[in-house]
Amino acid sequence: MSIAGWIAIAGLWVVVVCLALIVLALARQIGVLHERVQPVGALKFAGGLSAGQPAPVVEVIDMNGTPRRIGAAHSHGHDTLVVFMSTSCPVCKSLLPSLRSIRRRERPRVEVVLASDGPRLEHAEFIAAEALQEFIYVLSEPLGLTYGAGRLPYAVLLDGAGIVRASGLVNSREQLDSLFEAKERGVASLQEFLEAAPREVA
Numbered sequence: 001m002s003i004a005g006w007i008a009i010a011g012l013w014v015v016v017v018c019l020a021l022i023v024l025a026l027a028r029q030i031g032v033l034h035e036r037v038q039p040v041g042a043l044k045f046a047g048g049l050s051a052g053q054p055a056p057v058v059e060v061i062d063m064n065g066t067p068r069r070i071g072a073a074h075s076h077g078h079d080t081l082v083v084f085m086s087t088s089c090p091v092c093k094s095l096l097p098s099l100r101s102i103r104r105r106e107r108p109r110v111e112v113v114l115a116s117d118g119p120r121l122e123h124a125e126f127i128a129a130e131a132l133q134e135f136i137y138v139l140s141e142p143l144g145l146t147y148g149a150g151r152l153p154y155a156v157l158l159d160g161a162g163i164v165r166a167s168g169l170v171n172s173r174e175q176l177d178s179l180f181e182a183k184e185r186g187v188a189s190l191q192e193f194l195e196a197a198p199r200e201v202a
Contacts (some may be wrong), residue, residue: 048148077160084149096175
């Protein structure tokens with residue numbers, strides 16, 4: 001092989017080594033960013049329910065005709081997750097598998113209440129189409145107004161005594177889970193906890 005060929009091969013190896021070093025540097029920076037980016041919890045609205053306060057008790061009748069007192073202490077001491085949603089909300093529908101998982105697997109037990117308003121027939125068709133018979137499903141505009149559900153899907157977590165533990169706008173399973181984490185930390189939302197935590201100096 002000629003001298004020019006060997007020079008070309010050497011040059012290619014130099015380029016490969018440089019690219020490998022650049023990839024390693026970028027990978028390190030991505031790792032640093034992952035450490036610095038805070039998790040996104042449920043978005044808390046101004047004027048919503050405050051953590052630690054007794055939940056407003058609202059009398060409703062569910063889609064099966066059973067009277068319910070949303071916000072009252074649970075008869076079995078279970079937590080209650082009230083999720084405000086709409087039949088025309090794609091994000092709300094995407095949360096249904098997560099809500100099923102929370103209802104069936106969360107320990108201690110969590111009672112999930114789906115809340116909305118509008119024509120009863122429309123919601124009856126929605127329940128049938130999405131197989132939501134396992135949930136308590138209520139239609140009540142006063143419930144949404146009382147609980148501050150300005151945007152959907154909005155969730156409020158109550159403990160067994162009917163005390164508000166967390167609330168906020170939820171668009172994913174992670175944001176639903178953040179309500180339970182906020183309850184454990186004693187804050188209204190995970191965002192509130194992160195804002196209060198001292199930030200590391202870069």
